[in-house]
Amino acid sequence: MGTSFPMLVALYLRDSAEMLGAGLPTLAPVEPRVHGSDHHQLISEVGGHDALRIEWEAWWEHLLKTHAEHSQAPSLPETAEFVGSPALYRVASAHRGAAFSWAEDRVREHTQQQARNSGAVETVVESIIRDREATLRRRARSFTLSMVILPLAEPRAWFREPDLVLVSHQLVSHPAALRNYLEPILELLI
Known part of the structure; x- marks a missing residue:
């Protein structure tokens, strides 16, 4: 990241x-x-x-x-x-x-x-993975996901298959919104 x-x-x-x-x-x-x-x-x-x-x-x-x-x-x-x-x-x-x-x-x-937001993104990602593992009742598959933070005027994320997410700098400061964007992406990978 x-x-x-x-x-x-x-x-x-x-x-x-x-x-x-x-x-x-x-x-x-x-x-x-x-x-x-x-x-x-x-x-x-x-x-x-x-x-x-x-x-x-x-x-x-x-x-x-x-x-x-x-x-x-x-x-x-x-x-x-x-x-x-x-x-x-x-x-x-x-x-x-x-x-x-x-x-x-x-x-x-x-x-x-x-x-300022040290560990915030990692915490969101780890939480999504734990929740998904609990739902699936298995460990997550091994995967790679790169996140590039960019200064974009819209607070959202854009998934670029197979392993890249472009994330607006605004989204990083909002854990709930970040989770909403990353959850479906991580579900695909896990």
């Missing part, structure tokens, strides 16, 4: 390019909000907004598949990540400093929130 610096940068770029609704699962806007920018002149000669959306969604899909390798440590995406994605490369280059600073601030906030 933690946050992901690369995902934070990707979400910053998504919102700055006003591509809300891009990617699966469809996530809420980030919080605090990012000001949108007009990238028309920047990307018009490399496919425009449609190309940017396709390239961003491919990158997001890659980030979801490689979530276990991500770190909270601040580092900007390597140029190699954007080979074959000229529109995304241009937008990422234009917002490099702002995206880095914004993501770095979100990591700091996440660390502070973790300290």
Whole structure:
């Protein structure tokens, strides 16, 4: 459980390019909000907004598949990540400093929130597992579930099969609501 610096940068770029609704699962806007920018002149000669959306969604899909390798440590995406994605490369280059600073601030906030809510998520997960084991009258199967906490404006969670849950930072502070989102997911895995 933690946050992901690369995902934070990707979400910053998504919102700055006003591509809300891009990617699966469809996530809420980030919080605090990012000001949108007009990238028309920047990307018009490399496919425009449609190309940017396709390239961003491919990158997001890659980030979801490689979530276990991500770190909270601040580092900007390597140029190699954007080979074959000229529109995304241009937008990422234009917002490099702002995206880095914004993501770095979100990591700091996440660390502070973790300290305040130390063990709260683990307690909810353990409670769900114990209750499910009691209902099934057997031990839980071995499973892996990664939770990536993200600063999203909607207090909810999004399950990405087979082993990833994207959780709004708001939800972590509300154990009952967190339980409501995690319970059906854990029931599938147990």
